[in-house]
């Protein structure tokens with residue numbers, strides 16, 4: 001599984017996913033992670049990525065141009081050039097274990113992380129295939145939700161957990177929760 005994340009804060013994505021189990025999975029090559037800085041694709045000299053909403057209304061939006069160009073750069077690195085593009089937004093369908101299982105079967109996944117009040121609708125219409133949310137609350141950026149989804153998907157990728165069974169026979173099968181577990185001392 002190859003994850004590609006379009007973000008204004010690539011260090012946040014790298015730092016959050018390069019530790020522990022996912023860090024080992026990255027080292028071993030079971031998953032790969034590319035965090036692309038949308039700001040690197042601005043064409044204006046001030047590297048500005050945001051603008052006021054046209055026609056007034058609340059706050060700032062991310063502009064279409066740098067998002068679109070960053071996406072084009074990532075798209076050319078995917079296996080088929082038509083991988084799913086997930087926009088993480090509180091307006092999306094709630095991401096659950098079934099969605100994680102479905103997405104874990106893909107070869108490449110592109111995540112788009114917004115900031116401010118979101119992203120210019122025109123680029124979303126053009127590139128986004130899935131609108132997903134981690135729950136009914138609003139965050140300052142899409143990075144944390146993208147990391148949550150990448151974690152849930154990664155542990156379903158063969159090889160990521162040492163024991164294949166741990167992913168398979170777990171709590172979420174049939175919606176049943178596991179019994180409580182204990183370590184030592186007895």
Ligand code: 58G
Nearest residue numbers: 088089090114115118133134139141145
């Ligand atoms: C309204 C406000 C629409 C995902 C902000 C879009 C992203 C929560 C979730 C936004 C997010 C979630 C800008 C910041 C998306 C953009 C981002 N908040 N519940 N915030 O998964």
